[in-house]
Amino acid sequence: MSQENENLEESQTEETVEAQEDTQAEESVEADPLEAARAEAADYKDKYLRAHADFENAKRRLEKDKMNAVSYANESFAKDILAVMDSFENALASMESADEGNASDVLEKMKEGVNLTYEQLKKILEKNHIKEVACDGEFNPDLHQAIMQVESDAHEAGDVVQVMQKGYTIKDRVLRPAMVSTCK
Numbered sequence: 468m469s470q471e472n473e474n475l476e477e478s479q480t481e482e483t484v485e486a487q488e489d490t491q492a493e494e495s496v497e498a499d500p501l502e503a504a505r506a507e508a509a510d511y512k513d514k515y516l517r518a519h520a521d522f523e524n525a526k527r528r529l530e531k532d533k534m535n536a537v538s539y540a541n542e543s544f545a546k547d548i549l550a551v552m553d554s555f556e557n558a559l560a561s562m563e564s565a566d567e568g569n570a571s572d573v574l575e576k577m578k579e580g581v582n583l584t585y586e587q588l589k590k591i592l593e594k595n596h597i598k599e600v601a602c603d604g605e606f607n608p609d610l611h612q613a614i615m616q617v618e619s620d621a622h623e624a625g626d627v628v629q630v631m632q633k634g635y636t637i638k639d640r641v642l643r644p645a646m647v648s649t650c651k
Contacts, residue, residue, distance in 0.1 A: 544595050550587060550591075551584060551591065554580065558580050561577065596637055597642065600641070611627065611644055611645050611647045614646050617629075626650045628648045628649060629648045630645055633645055634646070
């Protein structure tokens with residue numbers, strides 16, 4: 468009987484060991500999906516952090532580009548206006564070289580130069596969509612600013628009589644309204 472007891476104990480011990488091994492195997496099987504899920508979560512976190520960093524870098528780059536665009540928006544206009552500055556400098560230099568003997572010639576050249584510079588400036592303004600406000604006809608409060616009212620038999624009430632200062636628009640926006648006098 469003792470042999471049977473030993474065999475029974477051995478079989479119980481073997482069953483216990485097998486049960487423990489099964490439990491460990493089940494735990495390891497359960498641990499593997501958990502580790503796999505953790506690894507997958509770490510992978511997703513890494514991808515998220517990289518995507519977020521890329522987004523932040525793109526955002527900073529766009530902000531920098533925007534600042535540069537605002538800072539240098541008038542660069543083309545400034546380059547165009549430099550030609551007008553050169554013309555005025557040449558006019559000033561020719562005035563300094565004038566003496567009593569050639570004053571009338573210099574004055575004629577100055578008139579011609581000022582007219583050419585004026586035309587050059589008008590072309591630059593048109594190229595940059597800056598146009599003169601039309602002041603013919605009826606007063607328009609969106610484009611004109613009435614400085615005074617005058618009596619005029621040649622104009623109807625509310626018409627522009629005289630332009631004191633020209634107005635300008637850039638595309639569809641008023642840069643400066645024209646200062647005018649209107650008929651009472």
